[in-house]
Amino acid sequence: xxxxxxxxxxxxxxxxxxxxxxxxxxxxxxxxxxxxxxxxxxxxxxxxxxxxxxxxxxxxxxxxxxxxxxxxxxxxxxxxxxxxxxxxxxxxxxxxxxxxxxxxxxxxxxxxxxxxxxxxxxxxxxxxxxxxxxxxxxxxxxxxxxx
Numbered sequence: 001x002x003x004x005x006x007x008x009x010x011x012x013x014x015x016x017x018x019x020x021x022x023x024x025x026x027x028x029x030x031x032x033x034x035x036x037x038x039x040x041x042x043x044x045x046x047x048x049x050x051x052x053x054x055x056x057x058x059x060x061x062x063x064x065x066x067x068x069x070x071x072x073x074x075x076x077x078x079x080x081x082x083x084x085x086x087x088x089x090x091x092x093x094x095x096x097x098x099x100x101x102x103x104x105x106x107x108x109x110x111x112x113x114x115x116x117x118x119x120x121x122x123x124x125x126x127x128x129x130x131x132x133x134x135x136x137x138x139x140x141x142x143x144x145x146x147x
Contacts, residue, residue: 004123012112019105026102029095036091040084047077 006012054070057063 002123002127004120006116006119008112008115012109012116015105015109015112019102019109022098022102022105026095026098029091029098033088033091033095036084036088040081040088043077043081043084047074047081050074050077 050070050073054067054074057067057070
């Protein structure tokens with residue numbers, strides 16, 4: 001019995017490696033996105049603390065220089081948050097791009113796998129047909145010999 005060899009096995013292996021690479025790139029992009037979201041959350045939390053502290057200062061005592069410092073710092077935090085929102089959006093877009101690249105790599109691999117399965121089925125059919133021919137020849141030979 002002959003051994004099945006898929007003629008595009010090298011291409012299939014290459015596509016599998018490419019898919020794994022795309023998976024790793026996507027995972028890195030997701031990790032970066034989570035890091036950027038965490039930075040944004042920390043900035044927002046810090047701003048909230050400063051706003052609460054400023055509110056307490058306004059209730060307790062009136063210290064204009066300190067209030068100005070807090071107010072200025074809150075404005076700086078707002079700017080940083082705006083920049084961080086842009087960084088999050090950029091990271092989200094990169095993650096989406098990597099996801100789409102992964103989907104395309106998966107489609108390419110699956111297409112070749114379907115071709116491999118079809119070729120295997122054809123090979124099995126040919127082997128069955130070949131075995132049946134051999135059985136028929138043996139039966140014909142024995143029949144002819146007995147006559």
